[in-house]
Amino acid sequence: MSNTKVNLTTQNRLIITGLILSTVLIVAIAVFAIFNIQKKLNIGYQNFGQVISKTLAIESIEITRGLNIEETKRILKAHSDVILKSHNDIVYIEFRDAAGNIIYSGRNPHKGEDKVPSITVNSPMITSDGINMGSVTVGLSGNIINEISTTTRASLLFVFTVAWVVFAFVILINTYLITRELRILHEGVSKISHGAFGYKIEGKDVSTEVQELFDAFNDMSNRLHIYEEQNIEQLTLERNKLEAVLLCIANGVVVCDNYDNVVLVNNHAQQLLEVEEKQLLDTKIQQYMDTEGNYCFKDKIEEFKDTPLEEIQNKPIEFNIEIDKRVIKSVISPMFTRNNDYVGYIIVLIDVTKETEMDQMRAHFISNVSHELRTPVTVLRSYIDTLYNYGDEFDIATKKEFIATLNQEIIRLNRMVNDILDFSRLDANATLEKSPNNIMELVESCANQVQVLLKEHNLKISISKSDDIPVATFNYNSIERALINYISNAIKYSPENGEIKIAVTTLNNDNDIQITVTDQGCGIAPEHQKKVFDRFFRVENDTHTVKGTGLGLHLVKTTIEKHHGGKVFVVSEPGKGSTFGFIIPVVPMENKIKMDK
Numbered sequence: 001m002s003n004t005k006v007n008l009t010t011q012n013r014l015i016i017t018g019l020i021l022s023t024v025l026i027v028a029i030a031v032f033a034i035f036n037i038q039k040k041l042n043i044g045y046q047n048f049g050q051v052i053s054k055t056l057a058i059e060s061i062e063i064t065r066g067l068n069i070e071e072t073k074r075i076l077k078a079h080s081d082v083i084l085k086s087h088n089d090i091v092y093i094e095f096r097d098a099a100g101n102i103i104y105s106g107r108n109p110h111k112g113e114d115k116v117p118s119i120t121v122n123s124p125m126i127t128s129d130g131i132n133m134g135s136v137t138v139g140l141s142g143n144i145i146n147e148i149s150t151t152t153r154a155s156l157l158f159v160f161t162v163a164w165v166v167f168a169f170v171i172l173i174n175t176y177l178i179t180r181e182l183r184i185l186h187e188g189v190s191k192i193s194h195g196a197f198g199y200k201i202e203g204k205d206v207s208t209e210v211q212e213l214f215d216a217f218n219d220m221s222n223r224l225h226i227y228e229e230q231n232i233e234q235l236t237l238e239r240n241k242l243e244a245v246l247l248c249i250a251n252g253v254v255v256c257d258n259y260d261n262v263v264l265v266n267n268h269a270q271q272l273l274e275v276e277e278k279q280l281l282d283t284k285i286q287q288y289m290d291t292e293g294n295y296c297f298k299d300k301i302e303e304f305k306d307t308p309l310e311e312i313q314n315k316p317i318e319f320n321i322e323i324d325k326r327v328i329k330s331v332i333s334p335m336f337t338r339n340n341d342y343v344g345y346i347i348v349l350i351d352v353t354k355e356t357e358m359d360q361m362r363a364h365f366i367s368n369v370s371h372e373l374r375t376p377v378t379v380l381r382s383y384i385d386t387l388y389n390y391g392d393e394f395d396i397a398t399k400k401e402f403i404a405t406l407n408q409e410i411i412r413l414n415r416m417v418n419d420i421l422d423f424s425r426l427d428a429n430a431t432l433e434k435s436p437n438n439i440m441e442l443v444e445s446c447a448n449q450v451q452v453l454l455k456e457h458n459l460k461i462s463i464s465k466s467d468d469i470p471v472a473t474f475n476y477n478s479i480e481r482a483l484i485n486y487i488s489n490a491i492k493y494s495p496e497n498g499e500i501k502i503a504v505t506t507l508n509n510d511n512d513i514q515i516t517v518t519d520q521g522c523g524i525a526p527e528h529q530k531k532v533f534d535r536f537f538r539v540e541n542d543t544h545t546v547k548g549t550g551l552g553l554h555l556v557k558t559t560i561e562k563h564h565g566g567k568v569f570v571v572s573e574p575g576k577g578s579t580f581g582f583i584i585p586v587v588p589m590e591n592k593i594k595m596d597k
């Protein structure tokens with residue numbers, strides 16, 4: 001049930017009261033007028049009856065003078081009939097003698113027998129001599145007076161009703177005209193309050209004061225419009241600046257409003273989420289699906305919404321999502337206006353695939369190093385224990401064999417410790433002392449150092465070289481370790497009885513020297529080839545089949561590229577073998593600069 005309450009203004013109440021009062025007044029005047037007219041008519045009618053009865057009395061005396069009773073009756077009847085026929089309003093005429101006996105009584109044939117007159121008028125019949133001859137009574141129907149009063153009433157009612165309607169109409173029109181200006185002003189104010197700045201109001205036939213008010217309003221509206229335009233320009237500028245910053249930012253940024261609708265996605269976010277802007281804009285971020293078909297933001301956004309804002313401000317929600325094998329760190333933080341009103345949230349996306357891989361590799365490295373250190377130490381301990389306890393019982397050859405194995409393990413341990421030390425030294429900005437050296441001597445020395453290993457694996461090694469290899473300036477020890485790394489890897493990954501080829505050539509008009517180590521080993525899959533020089537990277541990281549720390553090739557790359565301005569490369573075919581190589585300039589860059597100076 002609706003409970004509608006009409007609120008009337010004072011003005012409306014005045015109008016209604018005025019209308020009611022005027023209605024009451026008009027009705028009272030009408031009733032009074034009708035009552036008065038009716039009264040006057042009744043008196044007039046009464047007089048009319050008197051005149052008729054008096055005239056009849058006089059006439060009757062005259063026409064019956066000297067007649068006997070029978071003739072008198074006949075004459076009176078004839079006279080009455082003529083009058084009754086000609087006067088529709090007379091119901092009956094009655095003549096009586098002086099004693100009051102009826103001489104003649106005649107009724108109007110049009111009125112019927114039972115018609116009761118509304119007025120009866122009686123006049124005595126007195127002769128000029130003063131003799132009472134009787135009386136005449138006339139009954140009048142009152143029809144005329146009724147008709148007249150009905151017509152008069154109707155006319156008066158009509159006149160007063162018309163007068164009332166005109167009066168009411170005039171009042172309403174007047175009220176409408178008075179409030180028209182207020183309504184125009186009200187409409188203008190309402191438009192302005194709804195933001196239609198610049199809206200103008202116009203008034204025709206208004207007073208000067210009102211026109212001034214209208215002009216002031218229009219002026220205010222115009223000023224508001226100009227202010228709004230300036231403000232919009234400023235806001236647009238600010239927004240564009242902000243958008244430009246967000247769009248260019250190196251991290252992905254997705255901005256959502258209070259209703260989870262995406263309102264901004266920068267280019268980087270589109271790349272990371274592998275979507276186009278139009279696919280994401282104006283959609284709910286919870287509906288975004290990763291490559292696996294999971295709604296990867298849904299749960300975290302719910303968690304974000306369930307957490308109090310003060311808490312989330314200090315500690316934004318962080319989580320990782322995976323899109324097409326890339327790990328993307330996502331951080332959800334709330335957004336506030338300057339007035340501290342919450343308006344939505346922002347999701348920052350950072351590609352942490354490399355860092356995650358690096359973390360994994362670092363973990364593998366730690367486990368590899370500890371594994372690698374434990375193995376030679378265990379071998380050394382058990383061999384030394386055996387020699388210490390039972391050494392006297394062994395012949396010289398067995399003792400030599402034991403010592404050779406101990407030596408091998410110590411060399412391996414030493415190399416590993418050197419690798420780890422070099423890793424921190426070479427990765428830092430330490431400069432390596434360089435001196436002119438014969439590269440062929442270095443190559444041959446490396447080949448000699450791995451003789452024992454070669455023998456262990458039944459492998460052959462060959463060295464080829466182009467003519468006139470120039471003397472080059474480099475850090476002997478680090479280049480030696482780089483080459484030893486290549487050769488020991490080749491030994492590690494070569495099958496029994498395989499051959500390892502070392503080739504030394506000059507390139508670029510004898511300005512560069514290239515050394516390659518080719519084996520017939522397992523080779524490296526193309527997707528791993530770009531990564532083998534990364535630190536901690538090992539193809540066998542997950543299997544532990546071949547020993548290593550994943551540092552060797554990274555050290556080679558650092559030595560060659562960072563410290564000698566050269567280049568490392570690998571060419572490999574899985575199942576067939578690999579060629580690892582490096583190129584170093586004959587004269588290092590820093591020496592060239594010195595020479596130029």
Ligand code: ADP
Nearest residue numbers: 489490493523532538539548549550551552553
């Ligand atoms: P590690 O010291 O563990 O051998 P490296 O940096 O020397 O580490 O090598 C990195 C990875 O490169 C190795 O795990 C191996 O999978 C691959 N690799 C290096 N040399 C060869 C090669 N000659 N043949 C096949 N794979 C190789």
